[in-house]
Amino acid sequence: MRFLSPAYEVITALGDGLLMGLEALARVGTMDRREFVQALWDAGSSLVFPVLLVSFFGGVLLALQTEPIVAATGAASVFGWAVGYTYLREVGPLLAGLVFLGRTALDWAGTLAYLNTAHTPRSLAFAGVDPVSYFVAPRVWAAVTSLPLLLALGNVAALAGAVTYGEFAAGISRAGFMDSLLGGLHTGDLFMGVVKAALFGMGLTVAAAVAGLRASGGEEGVARAVRSAAFAGLLSMVSLDFIVTRWWA
Numbered sequence: 001m002r003f004l005s006p007a008y009e010v011i012t013a014l015g016d017g018l019l020m021g022l023e024a025l026a027r028v029g030t031m032d033r034r035e036f037v038q039a040l041w042d043a044g045s046s047l048v049f050p051v052l053l054v055s056f057f058g059g060v061l062l063a064l065q066t067e068p069i070v071a072a073t074g075a076a077s078v079f080g081w082a083v084g085y086t087y088l089r090e091v092g093p094l095l096a097g098l099v100f101l102g103r104t105a106l107d108w109a110g111t112l113a114y115l116n117t118a119h120t121p122r123s124l125a126f127a128g129v130d131p132v133s134y135f136v137a138p139r140v141w142a143a144v145t146s147l148p149l150l151l152a153l154g155n156v157a158a159l160a161g162a163v164t165y166g167e168f169a170a171g172i173s174r175a176g177f178m179d180s181l182l183g184g185l186h187t188g189d190l191f192m193g194v195v196k197a198a199l200f201g202m203g204l205t206v207a208a209a210v211a212g213l214r215a216s217g218g219e220e221g222v223a224r225a226v227r228s229a230a231f232a233g234l235l236s237m238v239s240l241d242f243i244v245t246r247w248w249a
Helices: 002-029 031-075 074-118 131-168 174-184 187-213 218-248
Strands: none
Touching: 002 131, 002 187, 031 074, 031 131, 074 131, 074 174, 074 187, 074 218, 131 174, 131 187, 187 218
């Protein structure tokens, strides 16, 4: 039955992650405020440029993919709406989440794994601290706060990239793009992306925390924790994405 062990580990990790996420959200009153401020800085300032860069080219690529369909159907009037609808609801939150996973969540997983396994005065066992209040809750709330704000910046960059491509490569004017975008989008489309970004931030951080707290075995354990956090984070993103999209529909 060894082939069932990976599935069992995934299921138990999801269960632990759900319980830890709820506990972290409930610890808002007792979490370490200094850790929250530091985590907010780590999750925010260091990601602004990567999110802007990835989002800009994400908007360009989405416009590139949309152009042949618009050209084939002669529906140039929906170009801006098609790009904006897809990016704001789906592509934008996923790209912001992936940047957050690669730049911040995996770093947190490695740090927590080290603190959990290292036999030094800095380790959690030696310090005698509650890892949820000290480490997990501040980072969950920092991610839930910062990722929607990063998404907002990324959306602006992505639309700028799409407008640039449409104007110089597809022959669609900036005014035509914006008229199509604003004429077809609704407030719910923007809000859906914000909700996804907040949930992705929580899911990715909880996945990193579960992997870090389960770590054992020194340096090899830290490496395994980072790999586990990467897989669990991606799984949490696609799962939450499906749930929110299906529920919103």
